[in-house]
Amino acid sequence: MDLVTLQNTLDNGAFAILFLAMLVYWGGMAFPKIPYLQAIGTTSMAIANLAIAALLGARWLEAGYFPLSNLYESLFFLTWGITAIHFIAEQRTGSRLVGIFTAPLAMGITAFAALSLPPEMRESAPLVPALKSNWLMMHVSVMMLSYATLMVGSLLAIAFLLVTRGKNIQLQGSSLGNGGYRLKTPTPPDSTPSNSPLSSVNASSTTATAVLTPPQTTPTLSPQRLTVAETLDNISYRIIGLGFPLLTIGIIAGAVWANEAWGSYWSWDPKETWALITWLVFAAYLHARITRGWQGRKPAILAATGFVVVWICYLGVNLLGKGLHSYGWFF
Structure with missing residues (x-):
């Protein structure tokens, strides 16, 4: 079997495995009492990861350069x-919630790449002169890893918004999310002394409190949905906290490469501008979480905005076909 045939087999196989993983995770959500579903889902995601790694390795051998040029x-x-x-987050948390949302995302991207792109866009081609640099591996790989990480974290924030929709819920307390959560319904202001522990929450405490409006004003979350919301909020924060340093390193590496290739660290190219916008959105998210102690819906809305911004930075800018980063993508 030649390398091209192997690549075609691996990309279609990765799509099939990820589709199976999506069904398994969704089945586990619908039928939580069925044993081994989470293990099957985790195994499927791991096999898909290895298949894609083998695909990229075969591509590297065939083309002779790190496969990130188109x-x-x-x-x-x-x-x-x-x-x-996904695998790291699931192993750290032991929760199947991650796969419920990441498996469809991974499957959709794979389906687009393997089944929707025309054959000429799936073929490897010689690198243009600007890409013949060791910085291709350093800059582009780190940027892509940051996109992947931020997408996962933002997607889980969107899931949090869906779980808590229509509910006036605000999680307050430790942004690390490493303490226990307890449900609390505040008493009316006229019956709670101003110096009561119920009137304030210590932002440095390891115990977070879910504050809900009185039942007669807004329907409250069930304990099960509250637990799901807390888990999503915690995982989302941790993953975005991992992706932001990667994005920072990728932007700095890109600036150094730009100076080497074009004689300027920053040219306000559309790709550079949107990378900066992406950085600012997630910097605002982390600032709100760490400095101001925000948790719950407010920072989740920021993260959801970041999900859209990442896609614009990754693909939307290239649809314009303008700027120094337009080669090797759509035009």
Whole structure:
């Protein structure tokens, strides 16, 4: 079997495995009492990750350069990053919630790359002169890993918003989310002394408190949904906290490469501008979580905005076909 045939087999196989993983995770959500479903889902995601790694390795051997020069290659590298982050998050938390949302994302990206792109866009081609640099591996790989990480974290924030929709819930307390949560319904202001422990929450406490409006004003979350919301909020924060340093390193590496290739660290190219916007959005999210102690819906809305911004930075800018980063993608 030649390398091209192997790549075609691996990309279709990765799609099939990720589709199976999605069904398994969704089945586990619908039928939580069925044993081994989470183990099957985790195994499927791990196999898909290895299949994509083998695909990228075969591509590297065939083309002779690190496979990140066109849309097909970057989409599979992005999917590899998503499955890797999924595996790390799931192992750290032991929760199947991660796979319920990451498996469809990974499967959708793989389907687009393997089934929707025309054949000529899936073929490897010689690098343009600007990409013949060791910085291709350093800058682009770190940026793609940051996109994958931030997408997963933002997607879980969107899931948090869906779980808590229509509910006036605000999680307050430790941004690390490493303490226990307890449900609390505040008493009316006229019956609670101003110096009562119920009137304030210590932002440095390891115990977070879910504050809900009185039942007669807004329906409250059930204990089960509250637990799901707390888990999503915690995992989302931790993953975004991992992706932000990667994005920072990727932008700095890109600036150094730009100075080497074009004689300027920053040219306000559309890709550079949107990378900066992405950085600012997630910097605002982390500032709100760490400095101001925000948790719950407010920072989740910021993260959900970041999900859209990442996609604009990754693909939307390239649709314009303008700027120094337009080669090797759509035009």
